[in-house]
Amino acid sequence: MSDHVRIDRQVAEMHRVIAERIRAGNTSILSQAKSNLARWRAQYGGELPSAYEEWVKLLEGDIDEVMHALESDDENAVRRRSSSPFTGILSNAERWEILKRAS
Numbered sequence: 853m854s855d856h857v858r859i860d861r862q863v864a865e866m867h868r869v870i871a872e873r874i875r876a877g878n879t880s881i882l883s884q885a886k887s888n889l890a891r892w893r894a895q896y897g898g899e900l901p902s903a904y905e906e907w908v909k910l911l912e913g914d915i916d917e918v919m920h921a922l923e924s925d926d927e928n929a930v931r932r933r934s935s936s937p938f939t940g941i942l943s944n945a946e947r948w949e950i951l952k953r954a955s
Contacts (some may be wrong), residue, residue: 862951862955884938885911904937910932911937
């Protein structure tokens, strides 16, 4: 398996765990992602790269579209997850376990 395929699989698994938590009612995850984007906007001097702007629009819209971006294996979802605002959601131990499991 190529490194790229392995990394995509690991990232997908992390986002599936995040989606499960949102489904379980932990909507503060969405607030944290929005907060990350706001912080990054300030760091970029008011403008975000287009990949992050896509997440801003997704998070302002329908939750089903957010969940699709978190869980789908289609090309757009894979691309979006490579610029994810969901940093800081999983602990280091959780991330490490997912990285090992999805290798």
